Amino acid sequence: MIIMKSEATKEEVASVVKEIKKYGLRADVSRGAYRTVIGLVGDESKIPFSRFEILPGVKEAFMVETPYKLISREYASTWEPEAENRVINVGDIRIGGEELVFIAGPCAVESREQLFRIAEGVKKAGGHILRGGIFKPRTSVHSFQGLGANGKEGAEEALHWLREAGDTFGMPVITEIRGESQVDLVSEYVDIIQIGARNMYDQDLITRVARKKKPILYKRHFGAGIEEFLSFTEYMVAEDNKDIILCERGILPLGKGKSYFRYTLDVAAVPAIKRETYLPVIVDPSHAAGRRDLVYDLSCASIAAGACGLIVEVHDNPVEALVDGQQQITPDEFEELVVACRGVHDAVKNRRNRD
């Protein structure tokens, strides 16, 4: 990291950036109320920091050992008096702000009618952003893989419906990208790109997505430690895209015997991550629960723990859903959940504001 003197000129900053590039690294320049700080992106062991310290305008130059720094509150506090929570604006929606944000919709887009019916329900129930899966990650090659599997035309048709439904009901839209070949296509249609848990470790894919400079909803892998999750997030921020919404969705369950839910919701990850980074943190209670009757409980628990929003699977006829029917709730149940979560949010926010 290179900290510039408060009186450093633009030219001096530019000259440091140029010098950094000579060593094959990139520079992340942050101009704050205090001063300008330059984060290095890449293998810092190649950098002779002592040589940088004598460049004009440089106050300090040193190596940072942590695997994530661009996203850390600690790093942000070097150039801003207070490292505040980042608010990501998507249309009128402010993710990470004072109000809770609810993302909802069907696990998989099945038809135009299904999507419009559910979108209407979601909107009425208080939802802000519409989700709908088109490229479905599936364990079995023999399962339904989403309409995205029907060639480019099928995928585009479904993406078009999603865009249309969002516009019709006044909600930004989000869908998941599963492979590099989908990045260009999906980016044209959606407001937020989702990276699923199974792709969390895909450094090539997430880098490519980040370059689109669109907001990204990034899910933690079910086997990933928090440090790993944040380290891989750094890959995207290193592409100069800080609009990353982190999402906890459950980790591998533990212990012998019958399963009572699909994944273990790591609710403590929410406040723990918030203490590390200024990026907003939301929760997906549906995939963690894997059963409809626990979604309400896990949603309330997540908000109580400090999540700034939720992404919930909503279906008007869960029993008939092509994917994950057992965990999707109806628009009515969703509305009840939204009301309860707001009550919980009010109950805990005094302390939150003081944090």
Add this chain to the structure above:
Amino acid sequence: MIIMKSEATKEEVASVVKEIKKYGLRADVSRGAYRTVIGLVGDESKIPFSRFEILPGVKEAFMVETPYKLISREYASTWEPEAENRVINVGDIRIGGEELVFIAGPCAVESREQLFRIAEGVKKAGGHILRGGIFKPRTSVHSFQGLGANGKEGAEEALHWLREAGDTFGMPVITEIRGESQVDLVSEYVDIIQIGARNMYDQDLITRVARKKKPILYKRHFGAGIEEFLSFTEYMVAEDNKDIILCERGILPLGKGKSYFRYTLDVAAVPAIKRETYLPVIVDPSHAAGRRDLVYDLSCASIAAGACGLIVEVHDNPVEALVDGQQQITPDEFEELVVACRGVHDAVKNRRNRD
């Protein structure tokens, strides 16, 4: 399980119980509004159920395969129209009722003065039951093991303080038992006996404790599945002690890299367990978090998920605490937590009541 006819006489029930004993099993007789049901305790494979079906007063006799049945809502529903939540009364306190119950106090009793100071703080802050560790389970034989390690006299002195502090401030008291030799002694002094996570699997110890017929706070082991937790609970209920408070306190964390908390709070276990059994479920946020600044968040999340109370470590001077200083909160912080939890409880209770 043997279901008696609604018109079965006491004598017929007694005669079935006698027959069961011949096979080396015990009988758990439940008389409900509907009818009388006799649960078998022991190895059911020895029982010739067809022979029981022809005994006078018997309606049905069949084997139940689940490892827990005496504690299950399903079993309870065979003799009661509605299997309601069990409320455990300890003095004036109702555990499992409408109101939240807060158990709090120091991790370890260190001195009479320390205990009284903290007890006063806990009471003022809204605590209901006083906790204080005397026999401390510790990973290292070279660590402080609690005042219980100072021979019988030392243990008794500490137990006496605990009783006195509880009486002085009007709170029932609870402490942990770690070995069979402590059962008789501790039972004399406390209102609730705690079985710690590490002793969850000790079928001999928990059986012996259950025979004292006192309420038991029973913690889930950090490596135990929910089914195992409930199956071992059945050992105690099989001793005809249904006053068991189940406690989730975190499971083994998962994933590479730095630890951000001590255990993974399995918040979904709370609603999942409540759907299986009528026994009350509380949470210990302190041992799960292992760090002071997450206790508030995990407490609120637990209540939001449906816990009917908490057991929290409170110390007036955490930095100087002999054990677990890093996770104990002050009485002031505890008060703030109590207020927030009540707000959360109000926000979610509509749904809860409908469950």
Add this chain to the structure above:
Amino acid sequence: MIIMKSEATKEEVASVVKEIKKYGLRADVSRGAYRTVIGLVGDESKIPFSRFEILPGVKEAFMVETPYKLISREYASTWEPEAENRVINVGDIRIGGEELVFIAGPCAVESREQLFRIAEGVKKAGGHILRGGIFKPRTSVHSFQGLGANGKEGAEEALHWLREAGDTFGMPVITEIRGESQVDLVSEYVDIIQIGARNMYDQDLITRVARKKKPILYKRHFGAGIEEFLSFTEYMVAEDNKDIILCERGILPLGKGKSYFRYTLDVAAVPAIKRETYLPVIVDPSHAAGRRDLVYDLSCASIAAGACGLIVEVHDNPVEALVDGQQQITPDEFEELVVACRGVHDAVKNRRNRD
């Protein structure tokens, strides 16, 4: 699955395949000594099996519920009298045959000289196939990412060295692919394509790699159950590429306290997987151990458990290695390991042959 009559003609088989395609699925046709069997690839719930049963030449048509079938011994046994182990031929090397196969080389290719020195050592020590990482998956964007990060030219230069070193010392070569953009390039240079643990769940990437019709070394993710591992393997076999070498490399470690190794080698996965599928299974002891002094022990244990080979990181100067120095062994240590493993293989093979 559709089982043809033993007397079914080629035309009848072709006609069934054509019918399957009408429903949007693909067909995997296996002609065995017994009969011809057609496995369906895709969402079988769309198929009206009763309509297929009346087509000419069809004996039986039914749905298979398991998420993996094309790779299962059970499925293979429907058309072959004995479902034998698949042997994958790479040059003169037979992977999955009677002899053990040792894949070895540096974690990362660092320079032509380094690679040639190590390749020579590996060959002398008894290695069969040369490995060398060019696109390195790394947790931190700030770490060395392999020579593949130096643009297309850098990557090609390193790939060229790998090919050259393999040819010089008479060893087929293998390297890892991390993203879809590397597939075409890497396929031109190597004999076996490696999919690393972190990419195990990438259904788009692995599908694309499988289409190259080259042998694939496929590593289990450290959070993946065996069923998931085999289910995702099915994605590749569904592309009509059965040359998949499965590789166990350790799963997430469990339990509090100090780490004594990097991952938990799941040695039982080796015999368990072998009972499910005919595909060959090898082990990577280096990444599991994460420390040099355990590589010998884990290698011997893996062979004793029935692995048909190993992939081992070997470096002539581990202390100076750019990546994973702490787990790479020297060519001399590797030779000792090869000798011991052969001894172990001899000691256990009687039973193995009988399996």
Add this chain to the structure above:
Amino acid sequence: MIIMKSEATKEEVASVVKEIKKYGLRADVSRGAYRTVIGLVGDESKIPFSRFEILPGVKEAFMVETPYKLISREYASTWEPEAENRVINVGDIRIGGEELVFIAGPCAVESREQLFRIAEGVKKAGGHILRGGIFKPRTSVHSFQGLGANGKEGAEEALHWLREAGDTFGMPVITEIRGESQVDLVSEYVDIIQIGARNMYDQDLITRVARKKKPILYKRHFGAGIEEFLSFTEYMVAEDNKDIILCERGILPLGKGKSYFRYTLDVAAVPAIKRETYLPVIVDPSHAAGRRDLVYDLSCASIAAGACGLIVEVHDNPVEALVDGQQQITPDEFEELVVACRGVHDAVKNRRNRD
């Protein structure tokens, strides 16, 4: 830890020990070829080490932070030129010596005849020590709990059979203790006391068992880290009983989907533990596998990894076994396993001897 001068007298050592006791700690005195070393047992933070350094005969006095030291190679090396492996002699059997040791017998003693038949088979097959469960730890109170559940008389009868069978076929005997009330009784009858995985954390129980001064076979809990396992071992060695045989028996399995075995055999724990402590390490492949057909593979893998022996469940009629029938092997299968393990042991021992 207090290191005495090489010329320190017995009186000086005794005087240091006396001083230690004043602080409420115990002393573990080790006299080696080099010098005498005094390990402190208890809470070292109470000890003013600087005051000890000026006592006559004392060379150095300092605090040791590790939770296990009495059992560590590092500690042992302070008084012995080479900290050698500890060999535990039980009758003629040397556990931890050059030869492998096989402990075998039925999961549960069912009858005198059953035990004698199996004991004979075990002996013929090459077994050294006879195992037989009398107090069975079970998940369900409704399952068969072993003959130990039939009151004191039933337990004593079964213990008597075990002793008799051992004497008849010339094998020392071992059985498991599950609760404190069994300690005195069992100690009278057996040569080695087993502490099962579920009781690993019971510091009161294991302390009480250790005081019997008999060899102990101590199993790692399925949720315990290696550091915890060794730390709890220290509780027993602190009672001046160093005859502890450590046993790996599998940890909690990880990953979604079908189970292919009961627990994950942590084979790397064997060499990792051997590098930490001089105590012998064996493996229980039966409980790890939970299925008969993997016992051979896991046994060979364990020996290859450096285990000095195995404890295997053997039954002459597994299908009829009252407990764990699915994982018990026949005497014939056991013999085959013994032969293969010896071959594996020969193949790896060169390296082992050099360690």
